[in-house]
Amino acid sequence: MLARVRRRPVIFSRITRTLHASTARQRQLFDPSAVERISEDVDVCIVGGGPAGLSAAIRLKQLEQKRGKEFRIVVLEKGAEVGSHILSGAVIEPRALNELLPDWSSRPDHPLKQPATSSTMKFLTGSLALPIPHPPQMNNDGNYIVSLSQFTSWLGTIAEEMGVEVYPGFAGAGIVYSDDRKGVLGVCTNEVGLDKNFHMKETFEPGMEFRAKVTLIAEGAHGSLSKELINQFDLRRDADPQTYAIGLKEVWRVDPSQYRPGEVVHTMGWPLDWKTYGGGWVYHMADGLVSLGLVIGLDYANPWLSPYNELQRMKHHPYFSRLLSGSSTRIAYGARALNEGGLQAVPRVHFPGGALIGCSAGFVNIAKIKGTHNAMKSGMLAAEAAADALCRTNEETTVSKPESPRLSDMSVYETSLKDSWVWSDLHEVRNIRASFNTPLGIWGGIAYSGIDSLFLKGRTPWTFRNVSRTSDAAHTLPASRCKRITYPPPQPPLSTDLLTSLTLTGTNHAEDQPIHLRVRVNGLEDSTVRREHVRRNVGDYAGLLGRACPAGVYEYVDDEHTSAVEEGKSGGWGGKKLVINSQNCIHCKLCDIKVPTQDITWTVPEGGGGPKYTIT
Amino acid sequence: MRPSAVRLLNILVPVKRAVDFAVKIRVNPEQTGIDLNVKHSMNPFDEIAVEEAVRLRERLKDAVKSIKVVTIGPPKAVETLRTALAMGADSAIHVEIPEGAPSPEPLAVAKTLREVVARQKEGVDLVIMGKQAIDDDAGQTGQMLAGLMDWAQATFASKVDVDASAKVANVTREIDGGLEQLRCQLPVVITTDLRLNEPRYASLPNIMKAKKKPVEKFTSTDLGVDLAPRLQTLKITEPPKRIGGGKVANVDELLAKLKEAGITSKRA
Numbered sequence: 001m002l003a004r005v006r007r008r009p010v011i012f013s014r015i016t017r018t019l020h021a022s023t024a025r026q027r028q029l030f031d032p033s034a035v036e037r038i039s040e041d042v043d044v045c046i047v048g049g050g051p052a053g054l055s056a057a058i059r060l061k062q063l064e065q066k067r068g069k070e071f072r073i074v075v076l077e078k079g080a081e082v083g084s085h086i087l088s089g090a091v092i093e094p095r096a097l098n099e100l101l102p103d104w105s106s107r108p109d110h111p112l113k114q115p116a117t118s119s120t121m122k123f124l125t126g127s128l129a130l131p132i133p134h135p136p137q138m139n140n141d142g143n144y145i146v147s148l149s150q151f152t153s154w155l156g157t158i159a160e161e162m163g164v165e166v167y168p169g170f171a172g173a174g175i176v177y178s179d180d181r182k183g184v185l186g187v188c189t190n191e192v193g194l195d196k197n198f199h200m201k202e203t204f205e206p207g208m209e210f211r212a213k214v215t216l217i218a219e220g221a222h223g224s225l226s227k228e229l230i231n232q233f234d235l236r237r238d239a240d241p242q243t244y245a246i247g248l249k250e251v252w253r254v255d256p257s258q259y260r261p262g263e264v265v266h267t268m269g270w271p272l273d274w275k276t277y278g279g280g281w282v283y284h285m286a287d288g289l290v291s292l293g294l295v296i297g298l299d300y301a302n303p304w305l306s307p308y309n310e311l312q313r314m315k316h317h318p319y320f321s322r323l324l325s326g327s328s329t330r331i332a333y334g335a336r337a338l339n340e341g342g343l344q345a346v347p348r349v350h351f352p353g354g355a356l357i358g359c360s361a362g363f364v365n366i367a368k369i370k371g372t373h374n375a376m377k378s379g380m381l382a383a384e385a386a387a388d389a390l391c392r393t394n395e396e397t398t399v400s401k402p403e404s405p406r407l408s409d410m411s412v413y414e415t416s417l418k419d420s421w422v423w424s425d426l427h428e429v430r431n432i433r434a435s436f437n438t439p440l441g442i443w444g445g446i447a448y449s450g451i452d453s454l455f456l457k458g459r460t461p462w463t464f465r466n467v468s469r470t471s472d473a474a475h476t477l478p479a480s481r482c483k484r485i486t487y488p489p490p491q492p493p494l495s496t497d498l499l500t501s502l503t504l505t506g507t508n509h510a511e512d513q514p515i516h517l518r519v520r521v522n523g524l525e526d527s528t529v530r531r532e533h534v535r536r537n538v539g540d541y542a543g544l545l546g547r548a549c550p551a552g553v554y555e556y557v558d559d560e561h562t563s564a565v566e567e568g569k570s571g572g573w574g575g576k577k578l579v580i581n582s583q584n585c586i587h588c589k590l591c592d593i594k595v596p597t598q599d600i601t602w603t604v605p606e607g608g609g610g611p612k613y614t615i616t
Numbered sequence: 617m618r619p620s621a622v623r624l625l626n627i628l629v630p631v632k633r634a635v636d637f638a639v640k641i642r643v644n645p646e647q648t649g650i651d652l653n654v655k656h657s658m659n660p661f662d663e664i665a666v667e668e669a670v671r672l673r674e675r676l677k678d679a680v681k682s683i684k685v686v687t688i689g690p691p692k693a694v695e696t697l698r699t700a701l702a703m704g705a706d707s708a709i710h711v712e713i714p715e716g717a718p719s720p721e722p723l724a725v726a727k728t729l730r731e732v733v734a735r736q737k738e739g740v741d742l743v744i745m746g747k748q749a750i751d752d753d754a755g756q757t758g759q760m761l762a763g764l765m766d767w768a769q770a771t772f773a774s775k776v777d778v779d780a781s782a783k784v785a786n787v788t789r790e791i792d793g794g795l796e797q798l799r800c801q802l803p804v805v806i807t808t809d810l811r812l813n814e815p816r817y818a819s820l821p822n823i824m825k826a827k828k829k830p831v832e833k834f835t836s837t838d839l840g841v842d843l844a845p846r847l848q849t850l851k852i853t854e855p856p857k858r859i860g861g862g863k864v865a866n867v868d869e870l871l872a873k874l875k876e877a878g879i880t881s882k883r884a
Binding site: 080165253 | 638642645654821823
């Protein structure tokens, strides 16, 4: 039986290949008001599959049995997998985990394999590493060194086993408001298949709508929906503005001679100057891996500072170069903003129809440098309040009209939060970070924090407030008033250039999609806004974003236009224009926080893009 | 292995769960393989294959009776099947191998697929699969499968046209010299190349519906196939790191350096 194939001779040896995708001129512009979305009703919709979101989901499923009622819970996660977009040191306090899953240690695949064995603090000068005492809150007895990405991924599998619908690759892109815009009815996911100019491609699919009785926002620090909700419901009216830091991290497999499992080291001083808040860390994880990195407060004043280059030159300090000598290889890199505002910056955490949990509200304990335990507990408390609201709504819908949806009241969540150990945990350390914001810089901070953490333990009648309401961006000084920092060129294998590090994040975004970083002022996004952005950022701040972004997204490049008119039309100024390489983005949110002109809005790209962290 | 008696087509799409294309791979410390603790997704060429099967159904409508996807992989590979089901496949088959077992070689995969095809009561008319997997770049499975089953094969397809009533597939292949057009009688194995189509997104409503679609499970012993590797990997290393070059001032210096490197035969 011969192969039943007949060949026809090739007539044309050169045949032009036509593109399979629909040509641009046939595409229609996307109209958000005219789009029809598929709508799905759920009980609870959680935006963000991190520790807070997943703890809320797990707690709700546990309460199902107690309440004798089934809850349909959906978790939306913009990363390609649960755990892909999260990173942290991390040394976690298992306090919340012990409450959520008391039997966690008997589960076969739990990732808390490395207990912390020692905690020290070092003050770095250019060549020395001097041991200094550390606040008692940084004592790590009973804590574990983990990869937060692995920990989150593990929580995700538990949630799925319990029946939570977890959808990675789908971002919470917009809020569904009630008709009077006084409450939240749910969220909608991102559109897919739009090209760079918002025209609909062949593969276009509108986002889906989830109508939920309770919507929990668990996006992490400076989430895009959280920002919108805080503005919409004026949640920050009685709270201070949130302040942030950027954490840049690498994971290395070190030479066995340098590996000391369980060792926790924090550093202060070099390479940062005494006016800049921040410090480094080295955590020896399980399996011969070491997590190290640098946290820099985003209220830094000098626009010449480049967080990425500070991390790279820190690794050349003798303490680090010895640690990373021998057969060490770097296996991961990443960065993410984290909250530093403490108790004073926690906004009102509930709104009609939902609540903010985890770092979306901001519960990081700066002295302990830990936030996971508080995030998880806030998720659990929100779950309990949500379960109450769901059971209440059920009784009431039989009476009220079904057309006007009742907005769930989550105020119980805020009261239970204030009565819980999360509040006392944050109350004790509330003055520590703020004490660094005096003209005495880190010296004032160290002095005050030493006394407060060792002796007073927060039992003071005063609370330092950010009275002037100065945001991180507003702390930036013009470049002319600051000393220019020249960084040494990278010296592989210890330090590398940014783009080489970026490949380790595995970040990618589908190419032909709208740029998710919008240059926007008061809802306007035209070339005048862009031109103004370039004028102030390049003119006054020496193109800060080009130096600050840990993924090389922003570039202020030479503009080819010769006449000022042409240049202005295309958004350039002074011979420069802004190029946004959004494909590199690792979703750290630094730009939205730190850009001095506050005209960059981070929005969600198509889900599934972004970094692919597995061990960070 | 006979094509179905009535004029309805049954399509089988084998897919593979491979390391995601955006991940930077690393050789493991023992130099026996790469670090597999990274993101995996469906092999991009297999996505194109699933998309083509779904488009065939959109074009031929009722002539396509079923689209089945099959994968050979560890328990986690069921997620890859769910993505294919969300793109439009009807049902899935999971030939499960133990977690941590080595990935089967092309010949073993082809033999397994032959067994799967043999077990389909309604027969299989088209097998559409990716031309190669991006982790091993072997590019052999489709051809081996066609050979084992004595079917027609059309590899590196950039255009597929199926005439269900005449039981013929007209396939345009990408070859070194340009394009080649084949008319193949069904049943046929087609392997997909990059330009065949642009796969659709698995939309969330479809992912939700896909959870209800059936997944059949087999092991290699059920099928009577031995998946043990026949090749032994001695060592895997990264390519040597690029070392810097140097600049030369003029042509004479260039010639001198080339001579030093033993590249030129000309005497300076």
